[in-house]
Amino acid sequence: MDLQLQGRPAAVFGGAGGIGARIATVLAAEGARLTIADRDRQAAEALAARLGGDALACGCDVSVRDEVREVVNRTVERFGGLQIAVQAVGLTLANWLPDITDRDIDVTFNVNMKGSILVAQAAVEPMRAGGYGRLVFIGSGSGMKGSAGMAVYSASKFFLRGLAHAVGLEAGPAGVTANVVCPSDVYPEGDEPAMTWHDPTLVRISCEKENVPDFEALRKRRIARNPARRACTADDVAWLTAFLCSPLAGYINAQTIGVNGGGLPT
Ligand SMILES: NC(=O)c1ccc[n+]([C@@H]2O[C@H](COP(=O)([O-])OP(=O)(O)OC[C@H]3O[C@@H](n4cnc5c(N)ncnc54)[C@H](O)[C@@H]3O)[C@@H](O)[C@H]2O)c1
Numbered sequence: 431m432d433l434q435l436q437g438r439p440a441a442v443f444g445g446a447g448g449i450g451a452r453i454a455t456v457l458a459a460e461g462a463r464l465t466i467a468d469r470d471r472q473a474a475e476a477l478a479a480r481l482g483g484d485a486l487a488c489g490c491d492v493s494v495r496d497e498v499r500e501v502v503n504r505t506v507e508r509f510g511g512l513q514i515a516v517q518a519v520g521l522t523l524a525n526w527l528p529d530i531t532d533r534d535i536d537v538t539f540n541v542n543m544k545g546s547i548l549v550a551q552a553a554v555e556p557m558r559a560g561g562y563g564r565l566v567f568i569g570s571g572s573g574m575k576g577s578a579g580m581a582v583y584s585a586s587k588f589f590l591r592g593l594a595h596a597v598g599l600e601a602g603p604a605g606v607t608a609n610v611v612c613p614s615d616v617y618p619e620g621d622e623p624a625m626t627w628h629d630p631t632l633v634r635i636s637c638e639k640e641n642v643p644d645f646e647a648l649r650k651r652r653i654a655r656n657p658a659r660r661a662c663t664a665d666d667v668a669w670l671t672a673f674l675c676s677p678l679a680g681y682i683n684a685q686t687i688g689v690n691g692g693g694l695p696t
Contacts, residue, residue, distance in 0.1 A: 433676040436461030438562075439509035440675070441501055442516045443492050443549055446473035448625035449568060449616055450518030452664035456672050457516075458485060463509045467492075467501040469519075484508070492519045492545030502552040511560045514675045515553035517546050518568040520587070522626045524580045524635035534582050542586035550597050554606055563606030564675040567594055568667065571614040571695040574688055578696065579635035587612070591686045598684030607683040609674050614662045614690035617649055639696060658691030 440457050444450035446468035454477060458464045464485045468474040471489030478487040486508050490497040505512045521541050523534045546567055557563025572580055573587025590610050598608040618625045626632060633645050642648050653661050666689050673679055674687075688694075 433460050433672055433678065435514075435672065435676060438462045438513045438675075439465075439505055439511050440514035440516070441465040441467055441505050441512060441553070442518060443467045443490065443498075443501070443545075444517070444519035444568075446470050446477050446487075448518075448618075449613070449664045449667050450516070451477055452668040453516050453518060453568075453671050455481065456665075456668040457514065457675065458483070460672055462514060462675070465501060465505040465508070467498075492517070492549060493540040495548050498545070498548040499552045502556065506556050512553055512556040513560060513562045514564045514566075515549060515557075516566045516568070516671060516675075517549040519545055520568060520570070520583075520626070522580070522583050522629050522632045524583065524629070524631040526579055526635070527581055530582055538582045538586050542583070543589050546590055546593055550593060550608070554597065554601050557606045558601060558604040561605045562677075563601065563604070564679070565594070565597060565601075565606065565608040566671050566674050567608070567610045568671075569610040569612040569686065571612055571688065571690050571693075573610065574612050574686065575694045579639055580632075594686070595684045602683050605680075607674070607680065609682060609684070610686040611667060611671055611674070612686060612688045612690070613667045614656070614688075614693055614695065615649075615652055616662045616664055616667065619663070652693075656691045656693040658693075660691065662689055662691065 440462040442454040445454040445466035467490040474487035478485040570587040572584040576584040594608040
């Protein structure tokens with residue numbers, strides 16, 4: 431199937447690692463012209479070089495307004511517009527309710543929530559101007575059903591749904607859609623770069639919750655419980671995201687879509 435992404439300018443925030451890198455790779459393979467924006471500038475440059483063509487790498491912290499705007503401005507300058515923006519950055523600081531610190535709250539709010547608003551604000555402008563826009567936020571199963579031990583993270587992922595819904599209604603008449611893609615656990619595979627699961631707070635709380643001794647046991651237990659008997663992969667997320675970026679998905683707006691094999695978090 432031709433997703434009709436050839437030549438379309440796209441920016442992936444958090445595009446240098448994990449799920450974001452997979453999304454960037456799939457969009458590039460489908461012909462999109464890519465900006466990879468990530469706090470890890472070196473990793474962004476390495477991926478841009480691997481993708482080849484005219485892929486652009488930008489160092490960017492999504493919680494900083496000027497840096498997000500700069501990514502959008504550079505994309506517009508380089509590719510003549512911005513039609514696709516994916517916000518994949520999301521921190522996963524896990525803690526039981528009594529132990530949640532001000533830092534957990536502030537950091538998560540700044541990156542997961544404020545960062546997503548900043549991306550929406552900056553990206554929608556050139557999308558409106560060009561009459562075509564696809565905004566995709568990477569949410570989480572914890573944004574479809576709250577996760578115990580992850581109140582702050584869950585709240586930040588539910589937040590994305592309100593944001594996407596409102597943006598989709600506001601910008602829809604200009605040909606812009608905004609949707610949230612909610613994966614279940616995506617575990618690091620092989621030599622993949624660091625992912626969410628390298629966060630020790632997430633591993634500790636998840637193991638305590640499932641009453642298992644370590645990450646491997648956690649992974650096995652959750653896979654055995656999933657109706658598909660496997661975990662979500664970065665590819666599962668990337669292909670749905672690519673479809674949502676396509677003109678073929680123009681009538682899918684302000685939606686939250688799970689990628690979870692039928693399983694939801696605990
Ligand atoms: N991995 C999972 O199990 C899983 C499950 C559900 C949802 N998610 C969501 O998917 C998204 C990606 O997860 P991942 O596991 O690939 O994450 P990851 O830890 O690999 O991070 C992705 C990228 O974000 C970059 N980044 C971190 N902070 C940043 C900032 N402030 N500004 C710009 N870039 C920043 C990192 O450098 C990295 O390249 C997140 O939103 C996460 O909440 C992940």
